[in-house]
Amino acid sequence: MIKGIKGVKDLLPEETPRWRFLEETARRWASRYGFHEIRIPIFEVTTLFARSIGTSTDIVEKEMYTFQDRDGTSVTLRPEGTAGTVRAYIEHNRAAVPVPQKYFYLGPMFRHERPQAGRLRQFHQFGVESLGTADPRADVEVISLLWRMLSDLRLPGLTLEINNLGYTGDRDAYRPHLVAYLKQYESRLCVNCRNRLEANPLRVLDCKVPECRAITETAPRLAESLSGEANSYFTKVLMGLDAVKIPYALNHRLVRGLDYYNLTTFEVTSTNLGAQNAVGAGGRYDGLVETLGGPPTPAVGFALGLERMSMLAPEFERAKMLDDASIYVAGFGDQGSMAGLAALEELRLTGLTTVSDFRSTTLKAHLRQADRLACRFTLIIGDDEAVKGSAILRNMETKAQHDVTLSGLAPQISSLVTSP
RNA sequence: GUGGGUGUAGCUCAGUUGGUUAGAGCGCCGGAUUGUGGAUCCGGAGGUCGCGGGUUCGAAACCCGUCAUCCACCCCA
Missing domain, CATH: 3.30.930.10 (Bira Bifunctional Protein; Domain 2)
Structure with missing residues (x-):
């Protein structure tokens, strides 16, 4: 991998x-x-x-x-x-x-x-x-x-x-004071700080080793040289x-x-x-x-x-998910699958967020996916509906179902979905 | 660059002094419901035990190496 x-x-x-x-x-x-x-x-x-x-x-x-x-x-x-x-x-x-x-x-x-x-x-x-x-x-x-x-x-x-x-000039003026002070305690400084003494003495000031901190506590301060x-x-x-x-x-x-x-x-x-x-x-x-x-x-x-x-950052709520994927299209069976695909496209073209799981082959599996995706509605289109040119819109919370026709589908769905 | 911890199922983790078919919970799939989700019950799938050597009659376990990852040093956001 x-x-x-x-x-x-x-x-x-x-x-x-x-x-x-x-x-x-x-x-x-x-x-x-x-x-x-x-x-x-x-x-x-x-x-x-x-x-x-x-x-x-x-x-x-x-x-x-x-x-x-x-x-x-x-x-x-x-x-x-x-x-x-x-x-x-x-x-x-x-x-x-x-x-x-x-x-x-x-x-x-x-x-x-x-x-x-x-x-x-x-x-x-x-x-x-x-x-x-x-x-x-x-x-x-x-x-x-x-x-x-x-x-x-x-x-x-x-x-x-x-x-x-x-x-820069202030630090140049301060550095010799600090180094002169630190030299007195050089043997007690940590290895890192002994190196810093040469390379970048100011960094000794923010060393975390307690011994070094104790030493620098009483060191001359940059503020005094400013x-x-x-x-x-x-x-x-x-x-x-x-x-x-x-x-x-x-x-x-x-x-x-x-x-x-x-x-x-x-x-x-x-x-x-x-x-x-x-x-x-x-x-x-x-x-x-x-x-x-x-x-x-x-x-x-x-x-x-x-x-x-x-x-x-504190955890954010995922309440928005409901709006993200609002309509699930459950198309199954030979003809229902195709009709479902067409319905998906039609709803998306009108601006509705619409999803489906093409792996699901049964209504039960589709509804389970709709539930997982937190969809508020599922549009059910099986072979029976497809041959009749109809579909069922199910409200996933109330379980109420409405019959709709596949011709002129989008306006019907829009009004059903937005009405309280 | 240095030090320490941890690597077992998709995830979180058990796994006794080395012992025979490697487990649990959650998740997943299916069934109960031949076209209606969540809850419940039942069933099922899923594992090169990180990898490679070694010790042993026998290794997930012990040893060596290696890789990954996490934490810390260093340093920085």
Whole structure:
């Protein structure tokens, strides 16, 4: 048996209604906040991701689905949506458009990781990018959208955490302080953190090992090294969140894994998920557009994991099924089968949702299928009816039956089906 | 990439210190009702015990390998 690829899942018809609901909710909230859909390719040249996400990140180092195109250029299945969105923004010179460029996207992303609860190799993200606005209110707008959307879905156990990464210069100034402090306790740090000390010391701050946490608890804080400019920007973001009544918690350990973030970073986690507890996360990335060859452009955005939202979303009722398949046509016998097929087509052409199971050969089997498909009516056409040019419409709930004629069938059915 | 758990019917799972025809519940099909669904009763079908080796008189069970899957580390949505 040929099986699907590891970490790549099928969404069967039973689950697609819930996904559609999530997607529609996301779309509705995004457009309410003035974001417009952008559809970007699923693969891009590899260098786009390497340059934007950062060459020393795990994503670029070992998680990308990269392959050679036929002409030899290296291409990669997108591991996230920001890079492609920014590329499109630059390529189409959207900086020249006089209105705010606020985009949202929705679709599959690919990372070659070991699958676990809430982590797949093909997963789906909903994301927004607000490009060209340096105002703290843009940060607030994006965070607010994220929070309202998740709240509207009533996802349980949510927390919004926020931090200020400052400008690149601020982090450069802070890093030596942190490293000097951590060096004193180097022997007590976990192996990972000892490596991080060289590669990316800030990441030591969000290590989960208790010993490391204890050490970093009293470490010098990034907040103390931030420039006045960075501080006042962040203060305005927090004031804005207060003004629109978004509850948040400051988390000085929140250091995002992608290189392009600066100033505001935030993350929404849920206690009802497994170890991978981030539902959505984002931040400001003022340098990225320029890094990718565009004009200096401030930007802020977030991405949401749809699988993780789906894991949290309460069960939805399937009441709609009744409307989905409302009429079952039970055609059986040599002539009844053919007459049933014609009736099916005729009803469908008038816009009625009409189904049948051609595998059923007896009336009993047909009615059983009608019941399973939750049809409200069954149109019975056996050989007896077919030769008479008639059919029987059965109400599956009341068991009431009406005779109808096969000529001019659709109008008769329409009125019987809609009348109470 | 590393570690641990689990692979038996369509699904969820039993299966004793290794013992003869591998079970249950649910589901499915049929009958009771030769043309009327759901409920009930009766009957039936359905299994390379993940795969490959090994130990043994005998393996679903023990050993080795392998694959799949889940969870965790790492990292992230």
